[in-house]
Amino acid sequence: MERTFRAEAVVLYHWDYGEADRMVGLYTLEHGKLNALVKGARKARSRKAGHMEPFTRVSLMLAHGHSLNIITQADTLDAYLPLRENLEGVAYASCVVELIDKFAYEGEENRALFSLLTNTLQRLCKTEDAPLVLRYFEIRLLDLLGFRPKLFQCAVCQKEIQAEDQYFSAEAGGVLCPNCGRGKSGTRPISLHTLRYLRHLQRSSFSEVNKYTPLEETHREMENLMLHYITHLLERNLKTPGFLRKVKELSF
Secondary structure, X not given: OOOEXXXXXEEEEEEEEOOOEEEEEEXXXXXXXXXXXXXXXXXXXXXXXXXXXXXXXXXXXXXXXXXXXXXXXXXXXXXXXXXXXXXXXXXXHHHHHHHHHHHOOEOOOOHHHHHXXXXXXXXXXXXXXXXXXXXXXXXXXXHHXXXXXEOOEOOOOOOEOOOOOEEEEOOOOEEEOHHHHOOOOOEEEEOHHHXXXXXXXXXXXXXXXXXXXXXXXXXXXXXXXXXXXXXXXXXXXXXXXXXXXXXXXXXX
16 A cells, blocks of 8 residues: 555544544535544644635545544645634535545545535525535435335336325335325325436436425425434434534524
8 A cells, every 4th residue: 555645535524632623524526535644633723624625626635644544735626715704604515525525435536426425515605596516416416325215116016106195214215105194104205296306316417496486384304204214324424414403493
């Protein structure tokens, strides 16, 4: 193994380490998720600290230490500055990086996932419909990691889903027809309009999805359904959706 290596990365989070250092969680293009040490990052004269803020895309030189990767050089490629102009932007970006952190495996390269991450941060900088950007990210994330929800056939009987309200089962991994879903433990109803929009997210590019803004009630139903499914897959609760809800309440 070479002692030094380069990586393009997005900073997911950081935490204090020792008296003056900082550890950062990264999602990299070449090596997937990894942690690295930034020596002296908490000192006032540190040159690297400014490049190591969450939601920053950076070019790095790293060295393999005895037990830790050590960042020896850092340059900012994109700071996604519009995200930092308001608390809501930070909240949406936090939801994105938490999902990357919870789903991605240490040291497992996934260039498509890295591209989805950087494209999503860029879209959050440009759009007024951040909830739609987040839903699209969630659907694509699940696709790339092998958790694509079944939305076109019943996940139990495999029959084609008809144009009517259906049920959703996180345990079964998708939509259930009324015959299979009615009265079944753990299922929840899903309206026809929400199902159609989730299908649209699943099979369309973002530019196509962005042409049509769903109704507010559709947004809410999609948000609750996706959170329910993702929480089931992870077998743990996420922290950032609660933070996002509090930020939204403050904005009213």
